[in-house]
Amino acid sequence: MNGVTGRMGYRQHLVRSILAVREQGGLPLADGTLIWPEPVLVGRSAEKLKTISERHQLPSWTTDLDSALGDPGNEIYFDAQLTQLRFPAVRRALAAGKHVYVEKPAAATLPEALELARLARDAGLRNGVVQDKIFLPGLIKLRRLVDAGFFGRILSVRGEFGYWVFEGDWQQAQRPSWNYRAADGGGIVLDMFPHWHYVLERLVGPVRSVYAHAVTHLPSRWDESGRPYAADADDAAYAVFGLDDGVVAQINSSWAVRVHRDELVEFQIDGTEGSAVAGLRECVFQHRAGTPKPVWNPDEPNAERFRDQWQPVPDNAGLGNGFRAEWELFLAHVVSGAPFPYDLLAGARGVQLAELGLASAREGRRMPVPELSL
Numbered sequence: 001m002n003g004v005t006g007r008m009g010y011r012q013h014l015v016r017s018i019l020a021v022r023e024q025g026g027l028p029l030a031d032g033t034l035i036w037p038e039p040v041l042v043g044r045s046a047e048k049l050k051t052i053s054e055r056h057q058l059p060s061w062t063t064d065l066d067s068a069l070g071d072p073g074n075e076i077y078f079d080a081q082l083t084q085l086r087f088p089a090v091r092r093a094l095a096a097g098k099h100v101y102v103e104k105p106a107a108a109t110l111p112e113a114l115e116l117a118r119l120a121r122d123a124g125l126r127n128g129v130v131q132d133k134i135f136l137p138g139l140i141k142l143r144r145l146v147d148a149g150f151f152g153r154i155l156s157v158r159g160e161f162g163y164w165v166f167e168g169d170w171q172q173a174q175r176p177s178w179n180y181r182a183a184d185g186g187g188i189v190l191d192m193f194p195h196w197h198y199v200l201e202r203l204v205g206p207v208r209s210v211y212a213h214a215v216t217h218l219p220s221r222w223d224e225s226g227r228p229y230a231a232d233a234d235d236a237a238y239a240v241f242g243l244d245d246g247v248v249a250q251i252n253s254s255w256a257v258r259v260h261r262d263e264l265v266e267f268q269i270d271g272t273e274g275s276a277v278a279g280l281r282e283c284v285f286q287h288r289a290g291t292p293k294p295v296w297n298p299d300e301p302n303a304e305r306f307r308d309q310w311q312p313v314p315d316n317a318g319l320g321n322g323f324r325a326e327w328e329l330f331l332a333h334v335v336s337g338a339p340f341p342y343d344l345l346a347g348a349r350g351v352q353l354a355e356l357g358l359a360s361a362r363e364g365r366r367m368p369v370p371e372l373s374l
C-alpha cells in the first residue's frame with residue numbers, strides 16, 4: 001500500500017478498509033474461501049511508516065518500492081500517492097506482475113491512464129480504480145430510486161459540491177497544498193470530474209459532452225509550513241454535462257464556497273414522476289402526487305416549508321464505508337475473478353472528462369466526449 005501515510009491512504013484505505021476487513025476476521029467468499037489481506041506499508045518517510053506500523057501492529061513496511069514489488073508474496077499494488085506519482089509507480093507494479101488498485105484520478109493525463117489500462121490488459125492483471133462515491137449510503141439510496149423506475153423520464157441532474165478550504169494563513173488549510181499547485185497535479189477539475197464521470201454514468205447514463213468554466217478564485221495560499229505560495233491550479237469549476245436523451249447535468253465544484261446545504265455534496269435528480277436529493281448519507285424524495293404547487297408572490301411571507309415536503313429513503317440495509325465496500329469487491333475480483341467494472345479503462349474515462357473539461361474552460365466551448373477504447 002503506497003501512499004499510506006497520506007490522508008486517503010491512511011484513514012480510508014488502511015484503517016477504514018483493510019484493517020476493518022481484518023478486524024471482522026477476513027473477507028469470506030461464497031465458496032468458503034477466506035481472504036486475509038496482509039498489508040505492506042510503503043512510503044517515503046521511514047519515521048511515519050514506523051509510527052503507523054507500531055500503532056496497528058503491522059510489521060511489514062518499507063521505503064523501497066522496488067523491493068516490495070520484487071517480493072512474490074505481494075500480490076496487489078495499491079496506490080494513493082499524490083496523483084502525479086501514480087503513473088510511474090503503477091507501471092512498475094504492472095511490470096512486476098502485480099494486480100493494481102489505484103486512487104482516482106487513475107493518472108494525471110489521459111495517455112498515461114490509457115497506457116496503464118493497456119499494460120494491465122496485456123499482462124492479464126486485475127486492475128481497479130477507486131470510485132467510492134457510488135458506494136456512499138446516500139448515492140446507494142438514489143440508485144435504488146433509479147432502479148425502481150421512480151423518476152419516470154429523467155430530465156436533469158444538479159450537483160453542488162464544495163466547502164471553504166482555508167487559505168492557510170490565519171487558519172491552517174484542511175487539504176494538502178499540492179492540490180492548489182498546477183505543477184504538482186492539483187486542480188479541482190482533475191480531482192472531481194473523475195468522480196462526476198462515474199456518478200453520472202452509473203446513475204443516469206454516459207456523459208456525451210462537457211462545458212466547463214474553471215477558475216482560480218484564490219491565487220495565493222499558505223502551505224503546510226506556513227510559507228506563501230502561488231495557487232495556480234483551478235479551485236472552482238462550474239460545469240454542464242450533456243447526457244443521452246437531452247438529460248442535462250449541471251455540477252458546481254468549489255473549494256471557495258461556504259456551505260448552506262445539508263451535506264458537502266448533494267445531487268438532485270428531477271424526473272417526470274418524481275425528484276430526489278441525495279447527499280453522502282441521506283436521500284429524500286418527492287413523488288409527483290405529493291408535489292406542492294408553489295406560487296411566486298414576493299409580497300407575502302413564504303408559507304411553504306419546502307424541505308419538509310420530502311420523504312427520506314430508508315436505510316433498509318447496513319450501509320457501511322464506501323471505500324471498504326469497493327475494496328471488498330476488488331479483493332474478491334482478484335481472488336475469485338468476480339466481476340469488477342471499476343477498472344483502469346473506466347478510470348481513464350474519468351481522466352478524459354477532466355481533460356476535456358479543462359480544454360472547454362480554456363477554449364470557452366462545449367466539447368464532445370468521444371468513446372474510448374483500448
Ligand SMILES: NC(=O)c1ccc[n+]([C@@H]2O[C@H](COP(=O)([O-])OP(=O)(O)OC[C@H]3O[C@@H](n4cnc5c(N)ncnc54)[C@H](O)[C@@H]3O)[C@@H](O)[C@H]2O)c1
Nearest residue numbers: 003004005006007008009080081082083103104105130176
Ligand atoms: N477518492 C476520494 O474521494 C479522494 C479524496 C481525496 C484524494 N484522493 C486522491 O488520493 C490521492 C492522495 O490524496 P491525499 O489527499 O491523500 O494526499 P496527501 O497529500 O494526504 O497524501 C499524499 C501521499 O503521497 C505521498 N507522496 C509521495 N511523494 C510525495 C510528494 N513529493 N509530495 C507529497 N506527497 C507525496 C505522501 O507521502 C502521502 O502518502 C490523490 O491522487 C487524490 O486525487 C481521492
